[in-house]
Amino acid sequence: VEHPTPTGPQHPACKGRVALVTGASRGIGKALATRLAAEGADVAVVARSLDAVRRGTSLSDTVASISGQGTEALAIEADLGDPEFDAAALVQQVEDRLGPVDILVNNAGTGHFKPFVDWTPDEMHTAQQINVWTPWELSRGCVPGMRARGTGWILNISSAVATVPNTATGFVGAGGSLYGGTKAMLNRVTASLAAELDGSGVRANTLAPQSATATEGVLINIERGFIREEDTEPLETMVEAALELVSGELTGRIAYSLGLLDELKRPVRDLRGEALVDGWQPDDVARYFATGRFPHR
Numbered sequence: 001v002e003h004p005t006p007t008g009p010q011h012p013a014c015k016g017r018v019a020l021v022t023g024a025s026r027g028i029g030k031a032l033a034t035r036l037a038a039e040g041a042d043v044a045v046v047a048r049s050l051d052a053v054r055r056g057t058s059l060s061d062t063v064a065s066i067s068g069q070g071t072e073a074l075a076i077e078a079d080l081g082d083p084e085f086d087a088a089a090l091v092q093q094v095e096d097r098l099g100p101v102d103i104l105v106n107n108a109g110t111g112h113f114k115p116f117v118d119w120t121p122d123e124m125h126t127a128q129q130i131n132v133w134t135p136w137e138l139s140r141g142c143v144p145g146m147r148a149r150g151t152g153w154i155l156n157i158s159s160a161v162a163t164v165p166n167t168a169t170g171f172v173g174a175g176g177s178l179y180g181g182t183k184a185m186l187n188r189v190t191a192s193l194a195a196e197l198d199g200s201g202v203r204a205n206t207l208a209p210q211s212a213t214a215t216e217g218v219l220i221n222i223e224r225g226f227i228r229e230e231d232t233e234p235l236e237t238m239v240e241a242a243l244e245l246v247s248g249e250l251t252g253r254i255a256y257s258l259g260l261l262d263e264l265k266r267p268v269r270d271l272r273g274e275a276l277v278d279g280w281q282p283d284d285v286a287r288y289f290a291t292g293r294f295p296h297r
């Protein structure tokens with residue numbers, strides 16, 4: 001697979017494209033929106049609130065950090081867990097302001113853990129809404145235009161918890177029934193979407209962190225001792241793998257960040273698409289797969 005490298009402002013991988021990224025007020029969504037802007041895309045970002053500061057950052061902060069690079073940034077408030085959420089109207093709003101959506105990233109997700117018997121029907125409906133129905137409806141809103149233009153990328157952000165629990169690691173087992181179940185469905189839905197779009201020029205994939213990505217929330221859990229630092233990867237590896245799947249040729253993949261980077265031997269750059277990130281280059285990632293130990297952050 002050919003991939004654009006070097007990337008970033010001098011060699012933008014997404015120049016002139018329009019991207020829609022949900023859940024971009026922090027974490028992976030914010031990091032990916034930042035990189036997409038650096039790669040020349042106009043970016044619409046979505047979260048429940050423009051100004052609410054959660055974990056030290058907000059959707060307005062995302063817009064501030066991606067503006068001023070010669071690309072457009074558009075913030076939209078929407079509750080993607082609301083069954084009344086109007087996906088078609090949101091896509092229309094983006095297209096009116098920025099033009100046709102070339103890249104849709106369904107990143108917003110909800111992923112709590114608790115015992116099977118303790119989930120309430122309301123929680124079950126909301127998780128299914130955010131993790132499955134909204135990505136489906138937003139994709140439905142974008143696919144006809146993408147197909148007509150013969151180009152487009154849909155990337156659904158999934159999780160390692162979607163696979164059957166591996167009790168040996170203890171990581172994806174107990175407590176993950178709802179989160180894992182909805183992400184498994186997201187993977188399966190995406191596989192069919194990709195098959196139906198095969199040959200149309202529109203690609204659909206899912207991408208999950210290999211294990212956990214060092215978002216603000218995960219960093220707090222490292223400090224509290226719930227997640228081991230050595231089991232996490234930086235935002236930049238997840239974003240680099242995502243960039244491949246929203247600008248390259250691959251489709252129908254249920255991909256994991258480090259596995260994809262290793263397969264493609266893709267260099268990992270910072271969120272501006274410029275400097276190589278020390279410790280996470282192809283040889284480092286290959287060493288992880290050889291030894292089973294994550295490169296150190």
Ligand SMILES: NC(=O)c1ccc[n+]([C@@H]2O[C@H](COP(=O)([O-])OP(=O)(O)OC[C@H]3O[C@@H](n4cnc5c(N)ncnc54)[C@H](OP(=O)(O)O)[C@@H]3O)[C@@H](O)[C@H]2O)c1
Nearest residue numbers: 023024025026027028047048079080081108109159212213
């Ligand atoms: N971080 C990891 O290690 C990890 C591992 C596996 C999978 N993932 C997946 O990666 C994706 C991003 O995870 P993350 O860790 O970056 O998450 P995060 O830091 O918790 O951020 C979640 C984002 O989604 C938005 N969001 C949540 N509920 C929403 C709703 N009802 N309507 C609109 N926006 C909503 C949040 O914005 P507001 O709260 O401001 O609305 C926020 O921008 C998720 O799909 C998650 O399942 C992450």
